Amino acid sequence: MATRTRAQRDAITVEIGYALLSAAVLAGVAFAAVTAPVYLLVSSPAVNRVMLMAGCSLAGAVYVLRVVHVLWRYKGAPGTQPSQPGRTSPDS
Template sequence: MGTRTQAQRDAMTVEIGYALLSAAVLAVATFAALTAPAYLLGWPPALNKVLFVAGCALAAVVFVLRVVHVLWRYKGAPSTQPSQPGRTSPDS
């Protein structure tokens, strides 16, 4: 593992930030989708508590899966493909 350039470190920082932010948004949406109906429709408190716990657990799972998915597909190394599609070398 060699040293990384400043651009590579900056790109990784942005990617980590994107992974955490998008995971947080998805986790909040998952939690809200699972728990909001119970509170809005006035279901029994015991059911509200069960849905709250299930919402927390599912939101945590969604958060972790999203972070892993985004960072797993990120490739920090520069691409070896040509800069122009269809070109095999810069001289062509």
């Protein structure tokens, strides 16, 4: 296993932080979207409980999927950067 430079470790740390923060925001939005009717409409306690459980389940799924998506597409390994600064690929 190759050792990583300080810049590569910092880049990975920033990417993980971004993944966790953006996942938390999206999960909160998903939870709010599902549970908003609970607070806006008068309904039975059973319906409220189901809506809250659905909101929690959706928020958890969105959180996990977002973290996996962001970290999966991250290509921070050596050799993935263009060989010329400002170019999109080595043969540009």
